[in-house]
Structures are given as structure tokens and as C-alpha cells.
Amino acid sequence: MISLKMTSFVAAAAVTLGTLSMPSMAAERVYKLKMAESWTTNFPIFGDAPRNMVRMAEEMSKGRLKITIDSANKHKAPLGVFDMVRAGQYDIGHSASYYWKGKVPNTMYFTTMPFGMTAPEQYGWFYYGDGMKLMEKVYKPFGLLSFPGGNTGVQMGGWFRKEINSLDDLKGLKMRIPGFAGEVLAKLGAKPTNIPPGELYTALERNTIDALEWVGPSLDLRMGFHKIAPYYYTGWHEPATELQFLVNERTWKKLPDDLREILRVSMKLAAYDMYIQSYHESGVNWAKMKSEYPDIQVKTFPTPVLSAMKKANEELLAEAAAKDPLTKEIIDSQQAYMKVARVWTNISDRAYLESLDKIAE
Template sequence: MLKSFYKSTLIAAVVMVTSANAFAADKVYRLKLAETWGPNFPVFGDSVKNMVKMAEEMSNGRLKIRVDSANKHKSPFGVFDMVKIGQYDIGHSASYYYNGKVPNTLYFTTMPFGMTASEQYAWFQYGGGQELMDEVYSAHNLVPFPGGNTGVQMGGWFRKEINTVEDLKNLKMRIPGFAGEVLAKLGATPVNIPPGELYTSLERNTIDALEWVGPSLDLRMGFHKIAPIYYMGWHEPATELMFIVNKKKLETLPADLQAILKVAMRKASYDMYVQSYALSAENWAVMKTEFPDIQVKTFPPAVLSAMKKANDEILEEKASNDPMAAKIIKSQQDYLKLVRVWTDISEYGYIKSTKELAK
């Protein structure tokens, strides 16, 4: 009788555990994501859509993510705070947008005269960059991940040619991040404007010039109709967007779904870089044939030299005033010295040595 009781109790317990596991395996976890971009925004928004789709497919439907664009949540530069407080579970934005709130977020998007995309990804994943980013964001209940790279960005659209450093004085330009600080040191007035307001700001003379991305996105924005002088880049050699996840919310997910979410973000990040590269190549060709009035220029050596000098002085000042900033800056500079030697020998060396053969 007692043996039968224990046996039936054991069977009941096994059934309960099996049912619980089956329930956990079937449970759907719903997350909310806020993006800085408007609905159906090309490339940047594609990165989000790709991540969401992959996460749902890899989880067999157990992980569903609702995306709210800037027109829905009404706060394109408020993504950091909304995810921090748990209003949203995930965000997609750019780290340097939050420089005014958390200064050390500045370094994880891109740095003037810094690493290229391949160099920066190596730093993030194998050079300590991700760990430093984790350290900065962990104080805010956030877990950050690379969220897609544009590659080298163009230097911007200008109404007037920049021939000397004096031409930068009082220039009101949309340019975020560290580059904005560099130009401010040289007398310009940098401003940060949401993507959806860029064209109208240029059209209404609210700003004199702007930088956005590159041919992958710039042509469809129509900036060339107002400011046809297009400068080559110096300020954002590897612009990395970011996914940020509410740490407490992430920890509520089962281990397998946490892993799936991280893999989906990493894959979407790389896919955006490839998409951006492909579209830039295609749109560059279109620009050269269909928009011959666009004047492509390089900043004069004296202007670039002044930018580099200002950049180095600001870096030195930030490092001297903030131990964490000093730690990040040193890590980036040390890694750039290491990796650039190989870049020069490999990619740059290959292109330089075979360029004439391609003609």
C-alpha cells in the first residue's frame, strides 16, 4: 500500500515537472523595442527588423519583439532613458547621442581619425571594447551590444566650400559625437537634430551644413538639392549603432532565449554593415551619373591638420579629467596602433599594389 502510494506520488511529480517544462518551452516572451528612427527607416530600421525576425524564428516563436519607431514613442533621443527605467525592454540608437547624459558613452560609436569598421569590430570582440562598454552601461541597468555599422561616413553636405579653418567659424552644422566637439573647438556651432528633421532644417537655413551617413542613405534624403558640396570623411570611420537591453528584463528570459537574442543582435549588426556597404557602392555610381552637380571634395590638409590637433587636445583633456575615459581612450589608441599595421599591410597594401592592374 505504502509502496503504491510512493509510486503514484513519484509518477505525479514526474508528470508535474514534465508539464512545467513543456509549459516553459511553449511560453511566449514578449518584449518592446524603441528605436531612434522613424517607421520603415532604411538600413538602420532594417537592422532592427532583421534582428526581430531572426529572434522569433530561432526561438520557434517563443520570443516576440514589438518595435515602436520614433513617431510612436515621440522621443528619438530618449531611448536610453526609456530602456533604463523599463518603459521599453530594448532600444536601438547610437551611443554618442547620450554624451550629454553619460559622457563615456561617446566612445562606443566611432572616433575621429580612429578605427575602421573591421578594426573596431575586432576591438569590440577581441580587444576589450565590449567589456569597457559593459562597464559604462552597467551602472544604468543596461546591457549594450553593437547594433550595426555604416562603415566610413562622408564628411557632410555644405553650401559653401571650406578652404581654410576660418571658414568653419560660426558654421552651424548638424554633427553629433566627438566630431561636434572638435568643430566647436575650431569655432563652429554643432547641433544634434533627429533624422526626420534634417532636410527641413537645412532647407530653412536652421543649419548651414550637415553630415548624415554616406551614399547609402544620403541621396534619398535629398540634401544635394540644397547643399551640393559633398566632403570626404574624417570624423566617423566606423559608425556603430547599438542595441541596449534592460538588464533586469534580460535576466528574466530563459538562458536559451538570452543566447538567441544575443546571436540575433550580433548577426543583424554585421548584416547592416554589409547592406550599408553595398548600398553606398550602388548609390555612389548613381550619384556620379545622375547628379553631376554634386561636387565631391576633400578637406584641405591645413583644415584636416587643425581638426586632428583639436581632436588630440580634447582627448588629452578628457583622459586627464576622467579615469574611465582615460581607460577607454588608451584601449582604443593602443588597439589602433596594433591593428593598423596589419590593415596597412593587408587591405590597404592590397588595394594600393593592385589598383593600376584594375584599370
Template sequence: MKFSFPKKVMAAALCVAAFAGSAQAAEKVYRLKMAETWQSNFPIFGDTPRNMAAMAEKMSNGRLKITIDSANKHKAAFGVFDMVRSGQYDMGHSASYYWKGKVPNTLYFTTMPFGMTAPEQYAWFYHGGGQELMDKVYNKFNLMSFPGGNTGNQMGGWFQKEINSLEDLKGLKMRIPGFAGEVLAELGAKPTNIAPGELYTALERRTIDALEWVGPSLDLRMGFHQIAPYYYTGWHEPGTELQFLVNKRTWDRLPEDLQEILRVAMRTAAYDMYIQSYHASAENLEKMLTEYPNVQVKDFPADVIKAMQDANSKLLAEKAAADPLAKEILDSQAEYMKKARHWTDVSDKAYLNNFNAE
């Protein structure tokens, strides 16, 4: 005898099964591993991925848990790109310009000498096509890159000796990454990149003559003022944006709601870092100038700045001529900065000029 369920009963059973399946999926916990370039307990930079992970876990009601390994654990401060690309880690927190030796076009998404300030750059990323261009560079490496926190305008560095002319740059051994290092090399300096945990020792032992790190927000803690009295204002990193890297396969395995939660957590943590960094720089500059009167805050001479600008323009033209994608990125940045800078001048710059005039 053939027995069959009534259609309504069958439909109800299917609905119950579907609901149970979706409920089970909603309860599944996704555990991701992140590698950061920074040492453990490193302030501001290290706070940012932890703030992001905490937000993601809370917003997902515990379904998204991210553990973070610092450089002193994974032993590869500048290996984050490869570790996330290979799937050894699901995510990374670092800076895009560290990968210029592997993928030259990653260089442009951290900051550029004489380029956009932090607000201008955020506007470019989120509304001016910057994120889409970053996607174009990273997608072919099974990676996704997102803005990961901004330091604001960085200082030009700590120097053992005063810079009075272009001659003082010739042969100067300086820790300075990114495109700025190429600019200084054009002027006869010898740029190098050194992991954050090794900077103080390198400057103290005169392995290098000068270094740039960030600004008062982090430099005071590093102790550079104890061994290099000249602290120069910035030109090379007007809006330094760190990055969150995500393995594309990891991203694709996440449900859509967790993808959106992760996206929102990264964006919020990035902006929070900018505010935190600004606050710390304001506090630490005041402390530095009050408690360490040996520190001399100086501007580079006008002829040195002009030579840096000329070298920067020359190198940008060479990069654009050699690579169509580099040209697309650089043209986009230049066009957006022209538009944004006009507003910056009419708003912030005019306000500060008026304020200082009183």
C-alpha cells in the first residue's frame, strides 16, 4: 500500500528543515587567524586590529572570532603578505608599501610624498575610486586589502646631524620605507627599511644616521629623542594608511552577514586609529617639548624641499610611463587631490591662516 504525506504537511516539514539548517548556519563560529607586522603590545598600531576583532565578535554575537599573532610570535614582520596569500593566516595587519619589492603597485595605497592628507585620502578610498584600484592590484594575488588605520601627517624623521643643504643628504643612511626612500636615493641618500623592533638599536649603534618612524604619537615611546636631537617636520607621508589584508578564499567562505560585519569593523577601527593617533601626537608633542628641551623641531631648508619635490615628480613620471596600472592609480590620485586640495585650502588652511593671524 502506497503511503504519502499530505502536501501541506510536507511543505511544513521542509520549512522546518530549512529553518533548522539556517539556524545551525547562523550559530556556526568562524575562527580566523591574523598576523600583524607589529610586536606584541605595540600601541596604536597594535590596538587597531584588536579593536577590530573585538567589534567583529560583538557585532556577530560571537560567531566571528579573530586571534592575532604578533611579529615576535610568527617571526616575519615583513612576511605578512605571503603568509596571508598562502592561507597560513586568514588576515593580516600591516602597510601596503612594504610589498613594493614584490608587487610595485602596492606602494601607492599607503601614502605618497607631497600627496593627500588623511581626510583627502579617506575620501579617495571610499568615494573617489581608491578602493576599486586597490582591488585591481590585490585581487590577482588571492588577497583583499582594506584601509587599516591612519597615522595622520608623519614627521620627517630623527637626525643625528642638522640638515642644512642637499650635501648633507649625500651618503646619509636613513631608515625610510616606501616611495620616499626612492626620492631620497635620487638625492644621494642611502635609504633602508628596518623592522620596528630594531629601530632604536640601529640608530644608537650608528648603523643608520637617521630614521623616520611616525610622529609624537609613537616616537616618544621609542626613545629616539635620547640619541638624535633633530626632529624634522614631514613631507613624505602626509596621510599614512595601514592595511587589513584578507585571504580571498577565507572571505568567500564567510556568510554575507559576517562579511559585512567584518567590513564595518575594519572601517570603524581604521578611523578610530586616526583619532587615537591624533590625540596621542597632541599629548606627546607637548610632553616632548616640555620635558626634553634638547629636542629641536626643524623644517627642512626650502632648497632641500624643492629638490625632493623635483625628484618625486621625476620618479612618478617614470613609474607612470613604465606601467599602465601605475599610471591609472597615480592619475586618479593626482586628479582627486587637485579637487580635494582646493576644498582643503578654502576650508582648513584658510581657517588656520585666519586663526594664526590674530
């Protein structure tokens, strides 16, 4: 559901955007677009973001922009959204950029990176740093535009059947973990794989995998992973997981200026609202988990394991940067932005929380 604050924002935006259109707006052409999402029908939070976007776009355009959504259980290709939007089979997609690393390695840097930026830092990089410009460089050769599509915040490190006490416990471990983090674990001897959301529980139940990471308490409890894998580890690999709206560039260019702006505003607001929703649901479900599922064992990876992960991550980043100038530009931009933003994060958020801890003691 769209909140009252969102409704007010939409109404205000509609008035502002109305100056972009002609007086005869209501009589103008209706643009009907199709969207493919990587999630199944009515999937919570992830599926809410594109639906909020669609409702806002239609309202602000006074019905001139109508978008229908096909879920993964209809189009049958949850990890095929990139290709379907590129081919024009769909005008828009909602998915995650790091799913395309096998096709275009540089796409994975725009979801999140191990030991990288937090969500506020990353949003700063996207909108006020070089993030959007670099993302356009990566996607433009494929006739696509990519926009932030909703953030989960810091994700949990995953569900494990067995406790991780040392690096030896990672060797041969079959784990569902996408993106750059999968490469980090592979370097340490694990066997990472990517599996669509709708197949995760079955894969864990049937021992196809030994462990998996999904999101966090906002979504994990309802998936039932705790019934099979009781060890729940805190995160390191996805501190700011940003989903994406993929737009076919031909479709984008066919839209009038005012509808392009309406679509842009709708995507941006829907993305931010998903971040708020994820934060809320994580807090609520964490409390539920602690009270209703006391057998779940919350763990943090041992320091030697985390140190090895960070070292492997740094080595892989250096290797990737050395192979491709655009990769290097993206990595350098992220690291430079984080270096500046993290100082403020430490002075503001970290210092505030540490001050509260001292009072509590």
C-alpha cells in the first residue's frame, strides 16, 4: 500500500509535473508498457516496489502511462529479465544488477559490494557522485537504462546447516550467494551458485546447497529457512543491496518528456520507499524471531574468516580493475566516495550509537 506521505508526495509531484504537459493531456495518447519482474506474484517488499511505481506513474500521468507487470511465475525466466528487456519483449524490468555478471561483469558493482558502502552512502554515490553516470556507461551499449529500484539495507550473512568456525569450514561449501561475494567465497574454496528466489527453500531442503543467503529478517522468516539451517550469520557481503528498474532505451525515447519525468520520479520514490519498508519489516521480524524461534542461533563469522574474506575481496578487486578500464573507473569511484562518506558515517551514526551504549552501561 502507498502511505499517506507517499500519496501527498504523488499529489504534489503531479501538480509540478503538470507544467510539463499540454492542457489537452487527458485527450493525449495512452502509453501501455509491460514490465517483467524477477519475483513471483505478490512477493513481499521486492514485489511491492514495482507495484508502487506503477500506481504512482499512472496517477501522476492521469492515466496516460499504464504499466502491466508479469511476475516470474508467468514469464518463467526470473534470471532472464536483462535479455527480455533488451530484446524489447518487455519495456521495463525489475530485478538486481548483479544477476547479470555472467553476461556483463561490470553490472554487479551497482547492486552492492562486500565490505562496501551502506545504503545512505551508496544512494549518495548514485545521485550525487558518479554512480548514475557510470551505470549509464555500462548499460547503454546494450540499449538499456538502469535506475535504482529499492534497497534492503544491510543483509544477513546467510543460513548455514553447520557452524562456521574456520576457513576449512568454507571449503567445498555449496552456497547460494550471487554477485561479487560469490567470487570471494569461491576464492576461499566454497562453491557458490545463484538460484531464483522461488527455488531456494527446495534447494536447501533437498541438500542441493549447504547454505544460502537471501535478505534478512524482513523476508527470511517467511521463507522458512530456519527449519533446515539453524545458524544465522550477520552480514559482510551485501551492506546496501539495491534492486534495479531496467528500461528499454527505445521505449524510453518514445515517451514524451513529461512521461519520462513521471517515470523517473515514480521509480526513485518507489525505490526509497522499499528501503524504508525493508528497515521496518526487519525490525518487526527480528523481534518476532527472537521471541518465537529461540532455537535460531545468531552468529558472527570468526575474525580470521572475516579477515580472509576481506583480503580475498581486495585481491579480486585489484585483479578486476587491472583487466578493464571501466571496471577500474567504477571501483575507484566507489572506494573514493566511501572513503569520504564513511568519515561522516562514523562521526554521526557510529558515534551516536556508541554514546548510547556508554550510557546504557
